[in-house]
Amino acid sequence: MLLWINGPFGVGKTQTAYEIRRRLPGSVVCDPEHIGFGLHRTLPPSLRGDFQDLAAWRQGVYEVLDLALRKHGDGPVVVPMTLVEPAYFEEIVGRLREAHGPDRVRHFALLAERGTVLKRLSERGLGGGLKRDSFAVSRLDLCLERLSGPEFAHHIRTDRLTVPQVADEVARAAGLRLAPDTDGPLRHRLRRLRIGLSHIRFD
Template sequence: MLLWINGPFGGGKTQTAHEIQRRLPGSVICDPEHAGFGLRRMLPPELRGAGGGRALVGDFQDLASWRQGVVEVLDLTLSRHDGAVIVPMTVTDSGYFAETVGRLRELGHDVRHFSLLAERETVLRRLRERSYGNLLPYAAGKGSVPRRESWAVEQLDHCLEQLSEPEFAEHLWTDHSTVPKTADRIAVLAGLTLRPNNEGALRTRLRQAKIGLKHIRFD
């Protein structure tokens, strides 16, 4: 089974994926973002927008090689790996969704898709927490979002609007849900059984901060 966890940037996809992987024996995370950033880094700096120039490729999902490569790798993984495969990845374009999630279903794989949704202010708060590792004070001001998250903020309204469409179901509203509870809901809907969450609040906060820091992107 493949669990595709969709949602706006900063919506909790990565944290939820790691929570499921932590509590579901035999499961693995396959993050298509690695392939996307790798393809962008193949371009010379000036062609990927470094130094203020115009990026030749603004979104790596626009590359057919990314969409095709993601399907190829996930198809191979699902064919050879016995456990669940977890994919945290934002996809809002209907065509690209069909070329990835739809194509994997056409290949005969059991793909369960979930869109994590939340109110705009909730996502903005999570973006601030993500950037500061969920532990540091908001040095730049309570309501500000760090510059490195500006692209995510620009895409936020579009993401929330698109992912609310019926084709991107199952929809899970997470404003008042913790990451462990969201993971529990996904597991129930997918017919999976997670190990009990016996982790204390402090340890959860530290672990999530570590995950958040590891996934900060600077390019």
Template structure:
């Protein structure tokens, strides 16, 4: 099974994906964003626009996920924002046509909730720590600029199933996704501090400077 976790930038996709992986033995996270970063590095900086607009990205993500789903026995989890219906069909639609069991979830929240999470999430503070307090948080700025568009698009029927996360913790979001997908997660035994440290470390590991 592929569990595709969609949602606005800063909506909790990566945290939810790694929470599921932590509590679902044999599962693996395959992040389509890595393909985009690799393609960007091959291009001159002036040509590095939205990598989802590159047919090579959509084709590569489809092929890599098709390989993982064909050759790997465990559940595959893909945290990735995709809001263009044509791009969604080109990747998720093709995987379904190929016969793979794809469960899609769009994590949604009120605009103010997402903005608060963007302000609080770890990489912003880490960027200031390592690059200086005046360093531009390019990814945060990009996330804010795309927020309204993402929230509007992801309410559409083609992006069902939607999960509203305003009043849910990360473990609760993982529980909700797993239940809808028919997956059984191990109980969440983290105490509050340990869980917060774990999620902070997950955020730090996914800091990008390019």
């Protein structure tokens, strides 16, 4: 099974994906951003735009996830990635559903109020406030509007949920059973910080 975890930048997609991996033996996280970063590094800086606009990114993501679905038999493939262009969504998620069936390719859009997402953006990683996440802020309203549409269901409101609770909601909707969450508040905070730090880009 593939679990695509969508949502605006900063809503908690990556944290949720790694929480599922932590509590579901055999599951793996496949992050399409790494394909995009590789394409960016290959291009001169003056030509780097939104890597999702590159057909090579969309085809590469499809091929990688198709391979993971066919060959990784130990558990779900968890994909944290913001994807709000309907045509791109159909090109990747739609094709995967056609190839593997809708029951094996599940999509979840994590949503929250604008203020909630802005607060989470300001708190993540090494800090630096919202200036470091100016691209995420500039895209926030578009993401929230697009992802609220029926074509991006299943929707999960996360304003009042912790990361473990969001992971539980995703798993429940997908018919999966996560191991109990035994983290205390301190361990949970340290785990989130470590994941946040490991996903900071400096280029």
